[in-house]
Amino acid sequence: MKLTIGEIARQAGVSTGTVSRVINGKTTVARQTRENVLAVMKRLGYEPDPVARELSMRTKFTLGIWVGSGANRLSPYFNQVWRALLREIQGRATQFIEMPVDILPLRRRVDAVLMFHCDAIDERLETLAKLGIPAVLIGHHPGVSGVTPDDEGGGRMAGQRLLALGHRRLLHLSVAGSFQWALDRASGFKAAIEESGLPGLDQVTLLGEGTVLGGYRLMRDALKSGPHPTGIFCATDEMAVGALGALADFGIAVPQNASVIGFDGLVELHPGLASIAQDIPVIAHQAVSLALAGIGRKGVRQIIVPVALIEGCTLGPAPQ
Amino acid sequence: MKLTIGEIARQAGVSTGTVSRVINGKTTVARQTRENVLAVMKRLGYEPDPVARELSMRTKFTLGIWVGSGANRLSPYFNQVWRALLREIQGRATQFIEMPVDILPLRRRVDAVLMFHCDAIDERLETLAKLGIPAVLIGHHPGVSGVTPDDEGGGRMAGQRLLALGHRRLLHLSVAGSFQWALDRASGFKAAIEESGLPGLDQVTLLGEGTVLGGYRLMRDALKSGPHPTGIFCATDEMAVGALGALADFGIAVPQNASVIGFDGLVELHPGLASIAQDIPVIAHQAVSLALAGIGRKGVRQIIVPVALIEGCTLGPAPQ
DNA sequence: CTGAAAGCGCTTACAG
């Protein structure tokens, strides 16, 4: 039998109306009563039924989604994000609407906004703050609540793994521009190298576009000049796919003669791709939860979600 | 004031229970009564409230989504599809669940399945048929209800446009394997050429992967051998991005010295990309509607959604 | 501050 507001009311010795008021954070409830009700709810693990709530209120919570513009919106990464959001929507009486790129003319009222890291962040945040709409960022930025994968930790993990496999000529393909995540991944990677204390390491970083083509071109150019690197860390899986393409075009066998590891966990992009995987479902879940909780209105909260190494088969010991 | 079942009942001179039975297609309603109620609903443009329905039934319509496996799942195209589905879900008390790649072990009950064109279609359809679950395909396949963009018409449109711009050395980059959509696009393109009746046309088709890298490689190889084509039609926008990358690497200016047009309408992949655009929101909407209507259980229906040419700036007159 | 009661829009045994 489903746990309802009635049962909570009975056990707390109050009416259903009062329980409802507690749930909705109305101020007209005695401190004592509130705490009592809250305790019962917690003990029984009660969660209000969003459907009944919606029927009764004749409205649902509206969460605006603010993706950036440009090709990034169509990236495999966002693909996963949409799927995760689609799952999040189930069961929460929540409505997602995609916000227009140009900010101000908010047609419909939104209760909170979920933003992705993009340019002009500050300006947008300011607009939202003025309107009193809480914002949650996927990524991190001073003064804003956000959820982000452990980019730095992931970069370190990639570096450590390559070093453990004996690679000493390392290449990092990264993204030009000041993207927080790219900087974090790079600095984690460098930290791993420094922390290893190994002598005679050769480490190069090349910057380009974070796409397949970007990875392809960087790798191709790297291969054209001098002895090729054997341990390659790409800031995104898309770049890794491109890098693998270039290695193939140059006849360099992976993982026999070179190892490649990407970042994001989109291993379906290339069968067997090794990658540092983000936990996108968890990130989406946390972000939506923060937004629903109205965090951002009341204080700032930063959540860092762990990443995990996926071994795949593009990783192997350094060639002799 | 919202139009409710009560108002319908009043105007039809029956009880709300009876209206409800009509809505739900219960058989225990007199033909006469049913038609009368239906007429009133239609006249007033009544639509049942999904939220109330769900609260009352304690269940919602569950639509399984069956995407294929592999990299395709992460493609920009699917990206758009997820977004469109996310929008579709709003307001319809419908739950989407992603079905596992391996078919049989249907954990939760699903009311209908939305499938995307993938391999082993026949086998899957058979399984569903056995279980009595209606299926709707995005794509087309004999004997199954489906929604598909006008692939052939789009291919023709691309061909006509390139010819109208004076291009006479044409190249079509397409996808290896027997994908219905790729075959349709190619045949539309060829039809345009034949129908033009122009003499002295040079037309080549190359097959590869439907990705950026696939497009890049095909285009690069085409450029390495002989006089380069000037009018290039790619079966997907991803391939077009790759083709543009190769043209850039070879120093061929677009659109001065070569024109490129893709297919799908994912123009954000490359600023200014010309493309034959699918109307993905409409396709998603129609597909979900078919599924909800239980089409597939009762007869087969095929819907073809028109495509549109997006001019962009990768299209120009043929060089002299 | 809190309870009793009506109401959100629909479905479904239960009688007839």
Added chain:
DNA sequence: CTGAAAGCGCTTACAG
């Protein structure tokens, strides 16, 4: 075949 009534789980004036 059809109506009257209870019920889905919650919210919110209205009294007190």
